[in-house]
Amino acid sequence: MNIHLIAIGHKMPAWVEAACDDFIRRLPPEIKLQAKLLPLIKRGKNPDIERIKRDECLKLQQAIPTGSITVVLDVKGRAMSTEKLAEQLGRWQQSGQDVAIVIGGPDGVSDDFRQQADSLLSLSELTFPHTLIRVMLCEQLYRAWSILANHPYHRG
Numbered sequence: 401m402n403i404h405l406i407a408i409g410h411k412m413p414a415w416v417e418a419a420c421d422d423f424i425r426r427l428p429p430e431i432k433l434q435a436k437l438l439p440l441i442k443r444g445k446n447p448d449i450e451r452i453k454r455d456e457c458l459k460l461q462q463a464i465p466t467g468s469i470t471v472v473l474d475v476k477g478r479a480m481s482t483e484k485l486a487e488q489l490g491r492w493q494q495s496g497q498d499v500a501i502v503i504g505g506p507d508g509v510s511d512d513f514r515q516q517a518d519s520l521l522s523l524s525e526l527t528f529p530h531t532l533i534r535v536m537l538c539e540q541l542y543r544a545w546s547i548l549a550n551h552p553y554h555r556g
Contacts, residue, residue, distance in 0.1 A: 401493050405537065406463045407434040407503035408456045409530045412437065416531045423538040427545055431493070432539065436463055440505055449507050456505045459511035468500040470517045472509055473533065477520030482554065485540060486547035503533060 424433045438459045441452045464470055469492060480488070492499050502517070503511070514520060523536060546553035 401431055401496075402465075402498040403431065403433045403492075403541065404463075404465060404468065404498060404500040405433060405503070405534065406438065406460055406500055407435070407534065408438050408440055408460065408505035409503070410440055412531055412534065414535055419535045421539045423535075423542040424533050426542050428549070431541075431545060433541060435534070435538075438463060450517065452511070453510045454512075457510045459525070460502050460504070460509070460513065461516075464500040464502070465498050468498040469495065469519075471499060471501045471519050471521050472514060472517040473501065473523060473537070474508065474514060474520045475522055475524035475525065475527070476514075478534050479522045479524070482540060482543055482549060486544035487542040490548050499522060501537065503530060503537075505529075 420435060424435075427433055438456075441455055443449075443452065496516065498513070499520075504513075523540070529538070543554050
């Protein structure tokens, strides 16, 4: 199965890439996690945020592989425990479809994009910077796999 982590943002610091790469390398060969960072649209004085979100979502939509299950990270999304994420990962594996997990820009995603998603996922009600979200998401996917595989990493 392929999981595509598609995000709007600037180039990430080296520590983010190193942390994400570490969790990605730990995943078994049957789960391929690939990250793709798309350029942020510049925001000047008095930006048209709705237009910017629409334009960024168009880039995101174009980056999602055809036929993928689309999961958008959104504060309004469904919160779930790590165990529930593991169950979801198992369902994704059984579906045989690729999964695209999308992180919008600093202003989020457009309402249209949100409505077109197969599901909305919230990692927390707290607001985190994109750098931490990428690392947290990679770690949680690895942890979810470890639960399914009865690997000792998860001690919850």
